[in-house]
Amino acid sequence: MTTTTHVTRPTGSLTGTPDDATPARLGIGARFSLHPHTGDFVDVIFGALADAADAGLTDGLVLETDDVSTYVGAVDAPAEQRIVGYLAGVLAAASRRTGGGHVVAHVLLSRGCPGEVTCDLTVTGLPAAAPVEIAPTGVAATAQWSLYPLLDGGSDAGSHMAPIEAAIERARARGTATGSVHYATRLTGDIAEVLATAADAWAEVGAHVPHVVTHLTVSVGSPSPAGA
């Protein structure tokens, strides 16, 4: 069962080399749900998904949409670049299709637990991903973001704290991490920069911690005043 094995199973005997750590073997992917706050939400959602496909943003990805969310799996490298580019494109397209209306995307990014039933990795070398580079969408977003390195039993947190704190510090330094609330960090900026900030931190930690999950709630076009 995904929930239990993703969070409790040690990553097992790790063999192989970084070259073996393909996106598919690492289980690098995302789930996201898109919430246009309009009665036309069905047309907006499917239209936005089509817009992203028409823009070529689905290249190298596997997509599975169900009645709750859409799975985005990376088949080809650069996995993070492809996934984040697609997510930014879909959310920006939904915003355009609502004429700048209120649209929220909930995004889960995961790495280190391929498949649905096991969490066993067969690679030791965890690849260092290049920062994603996504063209600005022109749409301003506000997000609440949480990062979960699942250190597994027996891991030495001490050895992981440096890369984690460095990743978070970079998120602060790039200016998108603008505050914190209970259980989450506030990110503000262009949709592309907000998603890239979370994804880069997730990938940087993932070069040191096998299983890392991050969640973001990304809001555009909210009628509520910031911090309201």
Place this chain on the structure above:
Amino acid sequence: MTTTTHVTRPTGSLTGTPDDATPARLGIGARFSLHPHTGDFVDVIFGALADAADAGLTDGLVLETDDVSTYVGAVDAPAEQRIVGYLAGVLAAASRRTGGGHVVAHVLLSRGCPGEVTCDLTVTGLPAAAPVEIAPTGVAATAQWSLYPLLDGGSDAGSHMAPIEAAIERARARGTATGSVHYATRLTGDIAEVLATAADAWAEVGAHVPHVVTHLTVSVGSPSPAGA
């Protein structure tokens, strides 16, 4: 910073007794965002929050609504019962206010990281929470659920696996855990039962693991066929 300290800081030297483990000291709470897929979303959201308050579901809770989500903190025990009862009431009220339209709630439940900046607990004894008992809302929901015990460095996963797998098995046994997808488990049933399933597993694991977070995307009134 919440994100980094919540996930990386060891829980520190744990002293004190279970009696010291008040909901506030354990940081037991939730963040949720509510997404009515209608142009009237502002009235639906604030109306649903008001309905829950009028029903007395905010007793013993602290609420802070910002432009992305609402924080729900438990001041008094039973924390889990109060939080889940409130969340179920708000989502059901939003469904009623849309005439059974499509409404999605994203819910984060957290325990073991009080405050925003540190993750240090000062209790050893982690209290065992009673299962929540929420009256059925009459509204059917489908959710995708993930559970994240943040074992912290040096934890022995082996000692945690039994309670985690027991909690997940109970979720299966009660019939709400009906499948799995990449990175999440599918839950179906009345809003109250879906939320209670995730909350009970989260609390049960929290009796053994200091810091446990769970995320759910809960959908009601979706026009998409199940599994579509």
